[in-house]
Amino acid sequence: MSGKHRLQLRVNGVAHDREVEPRLLLSDFLRDELDLTGTHVGCEHGVCGACTVLLNGDSVRSCLCLAIQAEGSEVTTVEGLGSVDQLNSLQEKFREHHALQCGFCTPGMLMTATDLLSKNKQMSDEELREGLSGNLCRCTGYEHIVSAVRAAFADKGGDGS
Amino acid sequence: MKPPAFDYIAATSVEDAVAALARSEGEGKLIAGGQSLMPMLNFRLAGPAVLIDVGRIAGLDGIEETDEGLTVGALARHAALETSPGVAKHLPVLAEAMRHVAHLAIRNRGTIGGSLSHADPAAELPLMAVLLDAVLHITGPEESREVPAEEFFIGALTTDLEDEEMVTAVTFPYLPAGCGWGFEEVSRRSGDFALAAAAATLSFEGSVISEARLAVTGVDDLPLRISEAEEGLMGGELTEEKISAAAESVQASVNPNSDAQASADYRRHLIGVLTARVLRAAAARATGGGL
Ligand SMILES: Cc1cc2nc3c(=O)[nH]c(=O)nc-3n(C[C@H](O)[C@H](O)[C@H](O)COP(=O)(O)OP(=O)(O)OC[C@H]3O[C@@H](n4cnc5c(N)ncnc54)[C@H](O)[C@@H]3O)c2cc1C
Ligand code: FES
Ligand code: FES
Numbered sequence: 001m002s003g004k005h006r007l008q009l010r011v012n013g014v015a016h017d018r019e020v021e022p023r024l025l026l027s028d029f030l031r032d033e034l035d036l037t038g039t040h041v042g043c044e045h046g047v048c049g050a051c052t053v054l055l056n057g058d059s060v061r062s063c064l065c066l067a068i069q070a071e072g073s074e075v076t077t078v079e080g081l082g083s084v085d086q087l088n089s090l091q092e093k094f095r096e097h098h099a100l101q102c103g104f105c106t107p108g109m110l111m112t113a114t115d116l117l118s119k120n121k122q123m124s125d126e127e128l129r130e131g132l133s134g135n136l137c138r139c140t141g142y143e144h145i146v147s148a149v150r151a152a153f154a155d156k157g158g159d160g161s
Numbered sequence: 162m163k164p165p166a167f168d169y170i171a172a173t174s175v176e177d178a179v180a181a182l183a184r185s186e187g188e189g190k191l192i193a194g195g196q197s198l199m200p201m202l203n204f205r206l207a208g209p210a211v212l213i214d215v216g217r218i219a220g221l222d223g224i225e226e227t228d229e230g231l232t233v234g235a236l237a238r239h240a241a242l243e244t245s246p247g248v249a250k251h252l253p254v255l256a257e258a259m260r261h262v263a264h265l266a267i268r269n270r271g272t273i274g275g276s277l278s279h280a281d282p283a284a285e286l287p288l289m290a291v292l293l294d295a296v297l298h299i300t301g302p303e304e305s306r307e308v309p310a311e312e313f314f315i316g317a318l319t320t321d322l323e324d325e326e327m328v329t330a331v332t333f334p335y336l337p338a339g340c341g342w343g344f345e346e347v348s349r350r351s352g353d354f355a356l357a358a359a360a361a362t363l364s365f366e367g368s369v370i371s372e373a374r375l376a377v378t379g380v381d382d383l384p385l386r387i388s389e390a391e392e393g394l395m396g397g398e399l400t401e402e403k404i405s406a407a408a409e410s411v412q413a414s415v416n417p418n419s420d421a422q423a424s425a426d427y428r429r430h431l432i433g434v435l436t437a438r439v440l441r442a443a444a445a446r447a448t449g450g451g452l
Contacts, residue, residue: 022169134264
């Protein structure tokens, strides 16, 4: 049984049917098997948040999830948000507010913010910072990331503060 | 790093999972949310021959209001407790504690059964189980049993569970009407494990304390109820003298570690401060009495 297991799941709306080793991480499955390299890998022990994806709509660390545990699930990665030519509204806010420099943390930040935006009508600054606190950024000092997500909340209708 | 190779079984029922555990003869490990086990596998601190995935067992993630209290299935996520209306209504202290567990993405995945079974000496859920006199429901290949939280935790990462047993649920008795509560934690950054955390509940008859519960974590090998401090609080009002005495008795009862995060002395200092804060908060929230 340490042999391969069948894995059926949907990633960004596309169905996949593969054979995987049980020890394959979801992060490596996305990057190496599906070539979705937008999901970044920083620490591989749950601390940095770079690998955050949505699993059935909830943000999770893809480095702390076996690919096989995602059997039957719907996974959304940063590639599922917008494209280079057509950023989605959250990505547009990140661009407007200079919320990235090197960009390494950005996919994880975007997926976490997507989760926050989908589950909260509006968030106070404190709640927003707490919500994003599991994602580390070594460049921006966070202020512009918080501004971008606050602006995305404001666009939803609430004033975001 | 990457996990070592292992066999993988997706259990379809509790019976299936414990039978697989028994067959593995100590070489098997359950995986639920994986938020403690996956880092250990990635670091190769754990190397089970077979991983038994309980994550797909149906019907084990409920949060039910029963006569005995709130019964939470082992697969309920931390995030579910944090946002559950039943928890907010009957056990607001538990909802508050959940907000201090790691980060959103980890709370979305980590389970109640996993946190209790992992028994990290700074984890919030074991503290809540001990404070609230929770009862764990445990199933093995032969029989099922119930164990009070205070007997379940034995030491750091060590519980009363046998190799072939699993936790299926935990029952938290409701807080008595009018009971006040407090929860306070200090950690380096939001989401980090606690350097120290304390929680209390107080009930009053008039201005007289009729029931006091006080528990601490992060300052010993396991979460502890401090019965000496509880007894000292009973009968009479909550005075500054009683608060100081309780804090001192907590400080004398615990045995904190020094590590890269904090010295034992600092942890002991913190737990005294946090004890005073949770007692004041509990009295302020209690109805029918208080400071
Ligand atoms: C970066 C980071 C920060 C964290 N910070 C905190 C924090 O501040 N506070 C905190 O409390 N936790 C924290 N955690 C741990 C997290 O809460 C875990 O999710 C939780 O402790 C374990 O739950 P799980 O379902 O993920 O368990 P798993 O990782 O799947 O399992 C953990 C252990 O429990 C066993 N197990 C699982 N389910 C059962 C069951 N039903 N019966 C018997 N045994 C079982 C497994 O075999 C394993 O040994 C953190 C984790 C990370 C990665
Ligand atoms: S790579 Fe997953 S949290 Fe850092
Ligand atoms: S932009 Fe470089 S790590 Fe965040």
